Amino acid sequence: GLAYDELANRFVLHGGRETPTRWNDQTLALELDDQRPGTALYTFDRLQGWARTRWQADILAPGGSSVAFRFRTSDWASEWSAWSATPSFGRARFVQVEATLSPGPLGAVPAIQRMGLR
Numbered sequence: 001g002l003a004y005d006e007l008a009n010r011f012v013l014h015g016g017r018e019t020p021t022r023w024n025d026q027t028l029a030l031e032l033d034d035q036r037p038g039t040a041l042y043t044f045d046r047l048q049g050w051a052r053t054r055w056q057a058d059i060l061a062p063g064g065s066s067v068a069f070r071f072r073t074s075d076w077a078s079e080w081s082a083w084s085a086t087p088s089f090g091r092a093r094f095v096q097v098e099a100t101l102s103p104g105p106l107g108a109v110p111a112i113q114r115m116g117l118r
Contacts, residue, residue: 005029020045020077034109037102043077044095044117052117055087055097063108070098089117 003012011030015023030038046052059067070083073092080096089095095117101110 020047034103034107037100040099040101042097042099042115044097046089046093046095046117049117050091053089054118055115056118057115058113059110060113061110062104063106064104065108065110066102067110067112068100068102070100072096 005012013028071087072080072083074080074094075092077094
C-alpha cells in the first residue's frame with residue numbers, strides 16, 4: 001500500500017510487481033518538488049487485449065508545464081526493448097510507459113488525467 005510520511009513530506013510505496021508471478025521486494029519513495037521534474041513508470045499487461053495498440057493520454061499542462069512519455073516492450077517482462085518516444089507495441093505482451101512531468105517556470109504543475117491502451 002501507499003503511505004504518506006508527514007515528517008519527511010513524501011509518499012512511500014512498498015513492493016510492486018515485475019511480472020504476473022514475480023513480486024518485487026523494494027520500497028520506493030516519492031518526494032514532491034515543484035521545481036524538479038517527476039517520473040512515474042507504468043506497466044501494462046496486454047494478455048487479454050492484444051488488439052489494444054493505440055496509446056491515449058489526457059493531460060493538463062498549465063503555465064508552461066509539460067508531460068513527456070517514453071515506451072518499451074517485452075514478451076516476458078525480463079528483457080525489454082530500447083526506450084522510444086514513439087509508441088510501437090506490435091504483439092509484445094508487456095508495455096512499459098515512463099511519464100515525466102515537468103513543472104512550469106512559475107511552479108505550474110502538470111497532471112495526467114487518464115492514460116492507457118485502446
